[in-house]
Amino acid sequence: xxxxxxxxxxxIVDGKWVHAFCAEWLxxxxxxxxxxxxxxxxxxxxxxxxxxxxxxxxxxxxxxCSSGDCNIxxxxxxxxxxxxxxxxKGFGTTPQxxxxxxxxxxxxxxxxxxxxxxxxxxxxxxxxx
Numbered sequence: 001x002x003x004x005x006x007x008x009x010x011x012i013v014d015g016k017w018v019h020a021f022c023a024e025w026l027x028x029x030x031x032x033x034x035x036x037x038x039x040x041x042x043x044x045x046x047x048x049x050x051x052x053x054x055x056x057x058x059x060x061x062x063x064x065c066s067s068g069d070c071n072i073x074x075x076x077x078x079x080x081x082x083x084x085x086x087x088x089k090g091f092g093t094t095p096q097x098x099x100x101x102x103x104x105x106x107x108x109x110x111x112x113x114x115x116x117x118x119x120x121x122x123x124x125x126x127x128x129x
Contacts, residue, residue, distance in 0.1 A: 007019050007020070007021065007077065008020040008021070010023055010038070010039050011038045011039065012038060012039045012040075012042050013038045013039065013040050013042075014042075014043075016042075018039055018042065019076075019077060021076055021077060021080065022060075022061070022075070022076045022077060023039045023042075024076075024097075025063060025076035025086070025097055025099065026045060026061050026063065026076065027039070027041045027042070027045075045061045046061070047059065047060055047061055048060070049061075049062075050062040050064075050073035051073065052073060052074045052075045052078050053072050053073060053074050053101060053102075054074050054075070054078035054079065054081070054082050055075065055078050057075075060075055061075075062074055062075055063075070063076055063079065063099050065099065065100055065101040065103075065104055066098040066099055066100055066104075066108075067100055067101070067103075067104035067107075067108060070101060070103070070104060072101040072103070074099075074101065076099070079099055079101075082102065083105075084099060084100055084101060084102060084105050085099070085100045085104075085105035085106070085108055085109040086098070086099040086100070087112065
């Protein structure tokens with residue numbers, strides 16, 4: 001899914017491997033970190049379609065910034081390494097993942113802090129640095 005070679009990996013049903021972090025972000029509700037069965041659903045992802053704004057590689061699968069019409073794309077692991085604002089909010093049993101590019105990270109983190117309060121924002125699952 002990306003060009004990274006370190007970190008926690010999970011086996012995909014076809015025998016290949018994927019970062020657990022990438023699977024969680026790219027497959028949204030189909031993968032839950034910690035599951036013991038092989039990762040399913042990767043066949044629906046198109047590799048090499050987008051260029052990552054961080055590493056500038058056109059390999060693997062990228063996320064698109066969750067801010068409106070922004071078309072900036074990035075690998076989940078690259079976004080994490082650059083401290084882009086990424087959060088997961090739980091709605092019942094369904095998590096909702098949002099990831100923002102460098103241009104939109106600050107404004108969305110501030111908006112979430114205003115909407116949910118600093119205490120809840122701290123307790124939300126965020127992936128920064």
